[in-house]
Amino acid sequence: MVAQNIAFGIIAAITVAAALGMVTTRNIVHAALFLVAVLGGLAANYVLLTAEFIATTQVLVYIGAVMVLFLFGIMLTRAPIGRIPQMTGATWPVAALSALALGGITVYALIDRFGTDSLATDNTVFRTADVSDSVFSQYIIPFEAVSVLLLAALIGAVVLARRD
Amino acid sequence: MDATGFDAWALTLAVFLPAVGALVMMAVPRARELELKMIALGASLATLAVGVYLLFAFDYGNAGTLQFGVHKGWIDAINADYILGLDGLSLPLLILSMVIIPLCVIYSWEHIPEPGNAKAFLILMLILASGMNGTFVAQDLILFFVFFEVVLLPMYFMIGVWGGENRRYASLKFFLFTLFGSALMIVSFVALYFVATNDAGAALNTFNMSELAAAAGGDLARGTQAIIFAGLFMGFGIKVPMFPFHTWLPDAHTEAPTVGSVILAAILLKLGTYGFVRIALPFLPEGAAAWAPWIGLLAVIGIIYGALGCLAQTDMKRLIAFSSVAHMGFVMLGIATLTPIGINAAVFGMVAHGIITGMLFFLAGSVKERYHTLEISRLGGLLKSAPRMGWILAISAMASLGLPGLAGFWGEFPAILSAYDPGAGLSEATFRTYMVIAAVGTVFAAGYLLWLFQRSAFGEPKPEWEGHVIADVNRYEWAAWTPLIIAMVLFGWVPGLIFGVVDDVSTGIACSIGTAVVGDCPWTG
């Protein structure tokens, strides 16, 4: 358990730091790389939470596909690769205030409600098969909906990005 | 006591007939304008017919209880039910809404504002009608909230698409302001769900409005009530609009198309005051008593401030819009006194303001159509170029400034009267001060309205209009306006038509507040 806690500590620290880096860096490519770090950290967290399939998916979809998409986006919009002085808008104090307030109240509420509740340890470990069973039985309709959504998004993206 | 037969369907029909009309219209191609208009008119008139039925079938002896009740399951997960009901408080406002919509359809017959598209315009109007009717008869908080919000979007589009030059700004301002208020309001609703108790202290966990009203706050502490009330206050106060949340109103009114302004002034603003009377006051008596002096203060500030704002305007429509702030101040003052007479005055004021200001906005629209400007300094001699319109403006202005014998008086005078002797242990000194200030406000009202009338209607027409044909009132306008003018005079001379219907409800509300706050109800007469 201790090992897990230490691992979590390290992972969490990296994740939060990377997240902060992502929203503060002035270099857009760096931001993308920071996002990779955050997503990776989260994948590691999923492993800690015994959700290996999600962790795998996270790595495959996010780090593999979405990040590539982002980098393409950065490239296609000819964003300057180096430091951009005005990456942050003039209204950042308001944004920071909103985010702080929101974060603060969430943290307060969580501590207030869950305090030091331990994570249940004697639970079933759901394997990939369990997940797939669930998806294709209980959640078949949402699954189909997501499929259609993906299709729609695909078509939409093509339509939007098409030159004409 | 659920109704049976047609009665069980009457309110549902009243709410959804316009929506059905809108659905039918969607299926009709855009080019067939006449058919579209006929459908819209038919749907709104059918709704009005239901309203007339309700007027006759309503049991006036029992105006204090909900009638034509419907109670069906809706969203079980959150205990939200489909509950409709009609009592003496809802009835006048529902009928007002039902009357205004067909008039707006008739007025729009040849006045579809730029950029045209009668189909979309009328569909939005019908959706608005559904939302407004629903708000006035919903007896479940979630249902109320849904209807309350349904109204928002059509009006947003109406202003944003068919509005004046600055329409995007105005529509967005309107939208954001109201949404902001709604957010706080729904929070308060949910809070009510969780914390409202009955007298024994057991949690109610219900959105049923009549149960919450019956509990009258239960054993909730004054502080808690005040906080929940604050949320409702913001939600409804912005809609009213109360000073200082009124800044969306002049913009929205100025930019909105004529019919949009009419609906906005005549009915939408009433959703806020209705909410106060229907929800905020009876559910949270202690909260109401705690807030009442402040509501009263904001109300009288609104009265004077709105009037001063009017005096500064150079645009006719904006002036009328500002006058709404002042008039709704009288309504809110009546509500703030927590007395039956004050609440009666408030409801009368709502109806009267709906009729009168609706009429004034119609006039402003027609003036704009003829002169292509609303700059008061460029108008003049309306009595000469379009005498009938000038006289209608005169009657409306007189009604608006609270001339006895026309409807406006009965919203103002009893409201001022009620402030002499406020209920629920409120400070007499404070409210008597408000009373005098409000009375001074009537002078201002006369000032700006007569000033408007003098500049726009008296005198010779300005030379720049020489050679222009300024048409007098046409038949569509007559059709749309005559009922309003008749209503102004009728309610001015027979105020009992509204007071008699509302009285039971308002006495009940004031009594439950009095009982909850000071343990005494002096109005059991």
Place this chain on the structure above:
Amino acid sequence: MLLNQFLLLGALLFAVGVYGVLARRNGVMVLMSIELMLNAVNLNLVAFGLQHDVVSGQVFALFIIAVAAAEVGVGLAIVLLLYRNRKSIAVDEFDLMKG
């Protein structure tokens, strides 16, 4: 391990994401921040799934990943379109909502 450690991490990431959405001028960056927020939610779902011993948490995390992918696709397409039309993707230069 505590339940809260994951939840708090999620909360922090979400707040950071909110900040990013509100403060960053670059359209791509805004989309990235949205990803961050979605991931924070995912973490919560998985953690709660474990706590309550149900598989639904993981299933919904999957759905969210899928939806997020779709959202990124469309979002980037929009950003690309904007860039083509305006030669800039600084979101605070767009005031389309004002018209």
Place this chain on the structure above:
Amino acid sequence: MDWILENAFLIPLIPAVSFLVILLFGRSVIGVERVHKVGITAVGIVWVLSMIAAVSWITRVEDSTSSKYDDAEHAQIAVTEGLSASSAGGLDGELHLAAEDDGYGGDGGGYATTEPVISEVDGWWSSSGVDFAVGTLVDGQTVLLLLVVTSISLLVHIYSSEYVKGDRRFVHYYAFLSLFTASMLFFVMAQNLVQMIVGWELVGVCSFALIGHWWEERPNTDAALKAFLTNRVGDIGLLVGVIILFGEFQTFDIDAINRMVGEMGSEVHFAMLMASIALMAAVCSKSGQFPLHTWLPDAMAGPTPVSALIHAATMVVAGVFMIGRLYPVFFEGFSIGTSSINLMASIGGFTALIGAGLAFAQWDIKKVLAYSTVSQLGYMVMALGVGAWTAAMFHLFTHAFFKACLFLGAGSVSHAAHHTFDMREMGGLRKHMPHTYKTFVISTLALAGIFPFAGFWSKDEILLGAFAGQQSAYPLMLIFGCVVALLTAAYMTRVIWYTFWGEYRGHGHPHESPKVMTVPLWILAVMAVVAGAFNLPTPVLERVGLEGLAHLVQTYAEPTHYLNAIGLSHPPPSFWLAVVGLMLALAGIAITFMYFWRNAGPHGLTERNRYAKAGYTFLEQKYYLDHLYTDIVVGSIKRPIARAANWFNDNVIDLVVNRAGEGARDSGRWVYRWIDQGAIDNTVNALGSGADAGGQGLRVMQTGKVQNYGSLLFGTAAVVAIVFVIVL
């Protein structure tokens, strides 16, 4: 006989219907040239009804008096000694008078009272289950006003058919005359205070419409606006006063309130004081009392018959009527019975004085009359202030006739002299228009208070009231009254001189007005002579053996059922006071004449001789008139009083009124620009952005930028969450 008293609602209803008929069908069905017939018919019917009502009322008073006397032995009502049905007619005047005095001053209920006829319908409006009725209250005071209003209105309707003939808005003119008549009648028979407010405001709006009748010209509309707004200012007082009364008694019923004040007396003194002060503000505006009188002279912008009807005879006495109607309230509030000076009497007296002073400074004949009206209204208010209820109502009654006659006479003059009202463009008209001249002189004598014209009797009663009215006298008011009596006679003589004497200074050939105008003039002139007979003091009639006809107004118009309760008393007539009053009036005329005579000079002697032939040899010397007038008459009267009053009027009150209007507009602009568009809008807008508030000020929120809205959204969410989590 009581049918009309119980169905009095018909009386205002008929002109109201006439209003609608004229307005809706006047142009199309009836035809423009015939609308006046509708109006005249309607008012004629109403006049007949009013006469019937008056007869019914008198019968009723007689019946109730005699029945009380009959029942005296059976009922416990203590009838004053010597009064019984059999012997009442045979009593001599002295005893009769003494009996009255005892009755009024004493135990209350000792003298027979007549209940008013109240017909009401419940459920006009209601609150917390209490129904507020609508209905009519007919008593002597109502009947008196019914007679005045319908008579003057009828004559003005007839007169106008010629005077306003061919006007650009003949139909509207008659429509509003009808509406005004209806409103005024509605007002005088209001059963409750709310109805009173309704009538009060409706006559105001008719006044507005008729002052602004020729609304193409800016000054007319300005005057109309001024009138309406000034009245609105007073209406604050009316609203507040009515509300205080309602708050105190929980009813709007006028009769009930009056009774309750009588019963509760000093218990409610403070509330009544507050209510009286508030209501006085309303009286000041409606009845043109200082300092809200300035609208009345401006109101002369309306057609002259309107001035006669509304701004001389009827509407402007609404304030006086209202005081009379709620007299117990004022009596208690201002302690009229026991003080020797109070707010009402002071306002009335002062107004009478400055009004009379101002009348000297005018060249416009209508404005002279307007200020004269202000002055006479002040007289009435002063009379009420000193406790002389009957005197005030009596003066209201007589004044209506001779002042209407004067105004219609002025209209006739203007009709002849090419629509001018400037006295400098008149002169010498007495030969061209003999009827107008004679009636004008008769009315002037009545107004001046010369024996035996109507004004003499009513003015004398007012002075008597101030001299020996209640428990205490009002010496200051007596002095005011005497001075005003002198001034009134003087300025009216001046008007006569300028208008009818000297030589014609206008254009064209003046001519007498047609019969349709002069007949009403003569009727009014006759009334100006005989109206005084309606309330002759007993000693006068005693000498001719007609003492049964004494004090008719007092006997039949006084609402004894509550005036008794407050202990109002009637002073015995004083011969010497009457003589002093008459002497003062004669002196006023004499002084004015003297100045003309003394300054007879060598110029234009032949011309003057022409006038001399008419018998007024001392009135010549038109050449130096203005000069002399300014130097001597004005030197002694106008400079100290009129000039000061005029200056005060123009520079203080008007300025205050104007500045108040401007100030309101300026502050409106300021508030709008800086607070509304500046502070509030900005604050709201700034919420959406937090920055950028400097340069772009107003346009911060309207950036249309997604992120700003996002900030707002998330910020709100955070606030909501905080409320949810922490507070609840």
